[in-house]
Amino acid sequence: MSIPYIERNPTNDEVLQMQLAFSTFCDGSGQERDGNGMTRAGWRDIERIFAEILGGKANENKHIFDVLVPDSDNEDIIYGISLKSKQISRASAIEDLEEEGRVHMEIANSPAKFWAELTKAGISESDFRSKNKASEIGQILLKTIDSWHLEAKTAFETQNPDKRLDLNKSVYITVSYSPFRDGIGRLYQAHSFPLTFPENIKWSYISDRCLRGMDPTDENKTLIDWYGLSGGQFKYYPKANTANYKSARFSLLEPEIISIVEKAKTYWPEKWPE
DNA sequence: CAACTGGTTCAGCATCTCAT
DNA sequence: ATGAGATGCTGAACCAGTTG
Secondary structure, eight states: OBTTTBBBOOOOHHHHHHHHHHGGGGGTTTEEEEEEETTEOOOHHHHHHHHHHHTOEESSSSOOOEEEEEEEETTTEEEEEEEEEEEEETTTTHHHHHTOOOOOOOOOOOOHHHHHHHHHHHHHHHHHHHHHHHHHHHHHHHHHHHHHHHHHHHHHHHHHTTTTEOTTTTTEEEEEEEEOOOTBOOOEEEEEESSSSSSSEEEESSSSSEEEEEOOOOOEEEEEEEOOOOOOOOOEOGGGGSSEEEOOOOOOOOOOOOHHHHHHHOOOOOOOOO
């Protein structure tokens, strides 16, 4: 039995499991409020869903890898999953993911870490402000992110000496979803991508604040934005149809909303003081 | 709608405080 | 004086909002 999103596309049944699992969080228990009493799964909920369905476990501690999944044949081989979720603002953008659409990932928000590496390489903020060394900076950003993965691997293998964390098959998984639309609700879709970035990204400043890397397979399309002076967001926009694996699109079912009190009464009908 | 900025939460760490 | 718990700060993680 191979692992969906890491070694193959999920089956129809596995997408159905995901649809139903996501839908449970609409009953009032999800972390995100979603109008008319509904809720929906927030990032922690999503980590748990993937951990359970893929047979792994969720870290829930803001580490690089949110979920760790053992290989189905050899439980000493572990794959890391870095999970991202993103509402795509344009209403029909979720449909566009089949063709030209791109997935939106916020890989990191840690200006301090990036700048530490840049400083080591002799690059200063004034270089950024004067729009110099674009490709040099871009390379270092990518290398920095790469080093986080290596650090995560080393840390894991130090703590679990008989296990191996396989970075080659570890992935980013992005859950993209549309805004709520009448009659449709929200549509969800998951895509998985390798941890490595493509080669030969061309970097240039597109404004005072943003260093941009263009997609080598389409020189007109943005692949990476880095806002080095405002929050340090590193945003990654791979084309959705270049994903390694993906789910079908799915909507959510609307369960009964169960209040916390109702739930408590259900669990402990005799204990609940009326 | 692309380009940018903001808000919230929490871990991790440093510093403070106060009873012993 | 000391050390354990309280307090506070920073940065990293997230999602989303605003602007032209």
